[in-house]
Amino acid sequence: MKLALYLPNFRDKVTVKELEDLTALAEELDFDSVWTLDRIVVPESSDREEMTNAFGMMDGFPKQLPVSARGQWYQGWPLIPWLAAKTEKVRIGMSITDTPYRAPGVLATELATVDHLSGGRLNVGVGAGWMPEEFAAASASHIYPKRHKHVRETIEIMQGIWTNELFEYHGEFADFESCGFGAKPVQDPHPPIFMSGLKDPKRSANRIAKYNLSGWIGIQDTPTELQEWRGPIQEELEKLDKPKAMDELEVCSMYWTVITDEKSDQGDMGKGSNILIGTADQVTDNLKRLKEAGLTMPLIWPPFTDVPVSKTLDDLKRLALDIMPEVNAS
Numbered sequence: 001m002k003l004a005l006y007l008p009n010f011r012d013k014v015t016v017k018e019l020e021d022l023t024a025l026a027e028e029l030d031f032d033s034v035w036t037l038d039r040i041v042v043p044e045s046s047d048r049e050e051m052t053n054a055f056g057m058m059d060g061f062p063k064q065l066p067v068s069a070r071g072q073w074y075q076g077w078p079l080i081p082w083l084a085a086k087t088e089k090v091r092i093g094m095s096i097t098d099t100p101y102r103a104p105g106v107l108a109t110e111l112a113t114v115d116h117l118s119g120g121r122l123n124v125g126v127g128a129g130w131m132p133e134e135f136a137a138a139s140a141s142h143i144y145p146k147r148h149k150h151v152r153e154t155i156e157i158m159q160g161i162w163t164n165e166l167f168e169y170h171g172e173f174a175d176f177e178s179c180g181f182g183a184k185p186v187q188d189p190h191p192p193i194f195m196s197g198l199k200d201p202k203r204s205a206n207r208i209a210k211y212n213l214s215g216w217i218g219i220q221d222t223p224t225e226l227q228e229w230r231g232p233i234q235e236e237l238e239k240l241d242k243p244k245a246m247d248e249l250e251v252c253s254m255y256w257t258v259i260t261d262e263k264s265d266q267g268d269m270g271k272g273s274n275i276l277i278g279t280a281d282q283v284t285d286n287l288k289r290l291k292e293a294g295l296t297m298p299l300i301w302p303p304f305t306d307v308p309v310s311k312t313l314d315d316l317k318r319l320a321l322d323i324m325p326e327v328n329a330s
Contacts, residue, residue: 001291001328002032003320006095006254006301008309009079010037012071018309019074022302023083025313026090029320033091033123034083035299036076038098043133044069056198056219057130060270066304084118093123095217095254095299096196100129100150101138104157104174105181112162112185120186124158125217126151127196143173148203155193155211162190194250201232208249209236215250220271223293226251230294253290254299258307259283259315276300280323287327 005026007019026034045051046065055061067073076094083092099107115122128147129135135144143150153171160167161181168178185191192214197204208216218229230251237245255276264278266286275290276283276298290298300319302312 001287001295001324002297003029003324004033004035004252004297004299005031005316006035006037006299007079008302008304008312009074009076010039010067011073011304012067014073014309016074019079020086021313022309022316023086023090025316027087029316031090031316031320032297033093034087035093035095035123035125036079036083038076038094038096038101039065039067039073040075040098040101040134041137042067042069042071042073043131045133052132053130056271058198058219058271060272080122081114081117084114084121087118087121089121091121091123092118093125093194095252096125096127096194098129098134099126099154100135100140100143100147102154104150104154105161105169105176107154108158108161109181111158111191112181112183115185115187115191116183120191122185122187122191123194123215124191125194125196126154127198130198146172149173152207155207155213158193159190159211192250194252197229201229202236204229205232205236208233209240209242209245212242212245214248215252217299218253220255220273220275221253221290221295222268222273222275223289226253226290226293226295250296251294252297252299253295254301256303257283257298257300257315257319258303258311259318277303280318283319284323284326287323288330291327291330 023034042065047069049062049064051063054063128151135141150173153173157169162185166178166180194215194217195204195207195213197216197218234246257276259280264274275286
């Protein structure tokens with residue numbers, strides 16, 4: 001099992017220096033990757049718990065984001081080339097890029113350039129988005145009913161542009177004749193693509209199998225939930241005569257993580273469970289269970305509030321130096 005850091009760029013208040021310190025430590029501790037979060041807006045209606053959908057469209061969560069509309073967070077994508085310049089070996093990516101907010105051809109060419117800036121260290125996470133209010137602010141309300149099709153077309157366009165000298169595409173969201181798009185990515189055949197998974201295992205599984213994607217990213221997944229995702233993915237891969245592809249798939253999930261002095265309630269509270277919030281022993285035991293269930297890389301996510309970056313820096317050291325050796329020895 002590898003470790004990844006999910007930067008807290010989406011917070012009511014965070015500084016560039018704090019993001020830089022977290023990234024530098026992740027690189028020093030040989031984390032596999034550092035990821036940013038994609039958030040365009042926080043609607044004012046969120047402050048009143050009156051959003052159209054619950055957070056992430058997940059059961060048991062309020063119709064509210066954990067950051068206020070007046071919060072001073074940072075956009076995820078501009079941080080990516082900055083991370084490329086600040087690091088030398090850790091991989092970088094955004095979990096996940098909501099494709100309906102970006103023109104597929106523009107996104108593909110910008111990603112190819114970032115792959116060069118990072119020396120071939122870019123991961124690409126893609127998903128459909130879930131918040132109608134954010135679609136409106138991104139001038140993409142017309143895409144919302146067909147957002148999953150937009151993801152599919154974006155994947156096809158990215159892979160086409162990245163692997164052909166000239167490329168044309170004729171779809172619903174992009175329609176262009178044969179063109180050159182500049183430098184191809186450093187990574188061959190292209191940067192690894194990760195599919196998000198929050199609600200529909202079969203849809204995610206189909207995308208992963210059909211497009212030969214490199215990874216899947218969920219959120220706060222229990223060992224049971226991981227198996228519920230892995231099963232459909234395996235079935236879709238077997239339909240395409242790729243039964244061993246599952247062994248090469250990076251299975252990831254984002255986890256709020258805090259090492260505490262006192263034991264936390266480890267009861268099943270759905271996506272709100274304290275999977276990686278607890279004592280060092282609790283975190284170790286749960287990481288072992290997650291590894292056994294097929295998780296290959298947790299994205300360590302500092303909570304939105306009440307945990308200073310100084311505490312997270314200490315937790316990252318304990319995770320990498322004390323806890324993970326025991327987990328990987330099991």
